[in-house]
Amino acid sequence: MAVVEATLVKGKEETRKSVCLPDGATYYDLLDALQVNSETVMVLRDGQPVPEDDRIGPGSIRILQVVSSG
Amino acid sequence: MIRCDRCSLPSAVHQRYSGLHLCPDHFTADVERKVRETLRTYRLFGRGGLVAVAMSGGKDSSALLYMLKKIFSPRRDIQLVAVLVDEGIDGYREQTLLSARSLADRLKIPHRTLHFSQEFATSTDSMAARTRAEAPCTYCGVLRKNLLNRAAREMGATALATGHNLDDEAQTVLLNYLRGDVERLFRLVPRTPKEGMVPRIKPLRRVPERELAIYAHLHGIYPQGHGSCPYVPWAMRLEIKEILNRLEAGHPGTKYALLRGFDKIQDLAGPGSFQMRQCGRCGEPTGQEVCQSCQLLERLGMGMGQRL
Numbered sequence: 013m014a015v016v017e018a019t020l021v022k023g024k025e026e027t028r029k030s031v032c033l034p035d036g037a038t039y040y041d042l043l044d045a046l047q048v049n050s051e052t053v054m055v056l057r058d059g060q061p062v063p064e065d066d067r068i069g070p071g072s073i074r075i076l077q078v079v080s081s082g
Numbered sequence: 083m084i085r086c087d088r089c090s091l092p093s094a095v096h097q098r099y100s101g102l103h104l105c106p107d108h109f110t111a112d113v114e115r116k117v118r119e120t121l122r123t124y125r126l127f128g129r130g131g132l133v134a135v136a137m138s139g140g141k142d143s144s145a146l147l148y149m150l151k152k153i154f155s156p157r158r159d160i161q162l163v164a165v166l167v168d169e170g171i172d173g174y175r176e177q178t179l180l181s182a183r184s185l186a187d188r189l190k191i192p193h194r195t196l197h198f199s200q201e202f203a204t205s206t207d208s209m210a211a212r213t214r215a216e217a218p219c220t221y222c223g224v225l226r227k228n229l230l231n232r233a234a235r236e237m238g239a240t241a242l243a244t245g246h247n248l249d250d251e252a253q254t255v256l257l258n259y260l261r262g263d264v265e266r267l268f269r270l271v272p273r274t275p276k277e278g279m280v281p282r283i284k285p286l287r288r289v290p291e292r293e294l295a296i297y298a299h300l301h302g303i304y305p306q307g308h309g310s311c312p313y314v315p316w317a318m319r320l321e322i323k324e325i326l327n328r329l330e331a332g333h334p335g336t337k338y339a340l341l342r343g344f345d346k347i348q349d350l351a352g353p354g355s356f357q358m359r360q361c362g363r364c365g366e367p368t369g370q371e372v373c374q375s376c377q378l379l380e381r382l383g384m385g386m387g388q389r390l
Contacts, residue, residue: 078295
């Protein structure tokens with residue numbers, strides 16, 4: 013298990029999140045743990061988009077809400 | 083690290099509906115291919131002309147302007163003009179208009195801003211303050227469409243391009259099915275030229291909203307620091323948006339399937355018998371005696387503003 017830190021960004025609002033995930037977890041696993049639908053976000057690692065089925069790598073993770081919802 | 087399915091570079095995007103992993107360059111090529119193919123289906127650009135691009139300054143219309151510039155730049159016979167609408171939404175619209183103008187300037191595309199205050203002597207803010215019977219998006223949308231068509235026609239545009247993406251289109255199709263509104267459904271893609279109406283084109287209708295955000299981010303045009311519109315969209319559309327995103331996550335390809343199915347029905351239906359005439363009050367094209375904009379303004383107790 014490892015603690016993964018990520019920042020959720022909704023418009024101007026930023027929230028720091030920290031979740032415990034098994035080793036080898038992917039960004040989809042991270043989104044599931046945060047209860048975020050992958051259809052509505054773009055995941056950036058060190059500012060670059062990543063394929064969500066990739067294993068979580070080192071660096072700062074930002075999850076940008078790109079599809080507005082109510 | 084997962085590599086691009088088309089080359090060996092690191093992948094940046096996973097498309098669940100196609101199963102593909104794509105690097106930034108191949109992802110860009112994939113999005114632009116869909117836009118080129120969509121543009122071809124309209125069969126409007128054989129002889130060149132002027133394309134009016136409706137711009138809100140959000141990610142979709144920013145990506146639209148950027149891509150149209152890129153796609154049409156080898157065509158000397160095609161010009162672009164960005165058309166911006168200031169509906170009068172205090173604390174929100176100013177910022178998005180700034181973004182839209184700065185992108186147009188950067189791309190060296192002329193732009194023109196139309197104001198509800200000048201054209202209709204009202205604003206979305208003051209209409210929202212007057213009525214709670216209808217969602218602001220209803221009248222804001224009707225008046226914006228009216229204004230965009232009028233401006234595009236007066237400029238002599240061959241087409242009016244809007245930034246509607248796959249998500250928007252799939253939502254509209256499902257929404258109209260669920261409301262049994264077949265007429266409105268078939269008005270989605272007008273196929274016969276109509277007097278006074280500039281053909282509307284939706285070059286992004288096959289690109290998912292999420293991918294437009296990634297595209298805008300990769301090309302440095304993702305609008306920064308915008309809040310969201312203070313008016314909540316029509317509740318049922320929001321519900322449909324959520325349902326579709328849930329379905330798409332569990333069953334990738336759902337949005338495409340919905341749009342494809344609709345396009346097939348559309349082909350089977352043949353040209354409609356929808357007749358256009360001039361609005362008895364303002365003279366704009368409409369299917370009714372009095373156009374929707376005039377009906378709305380009357381319901382809100384406002385006359386058609388003085389046209390400048």
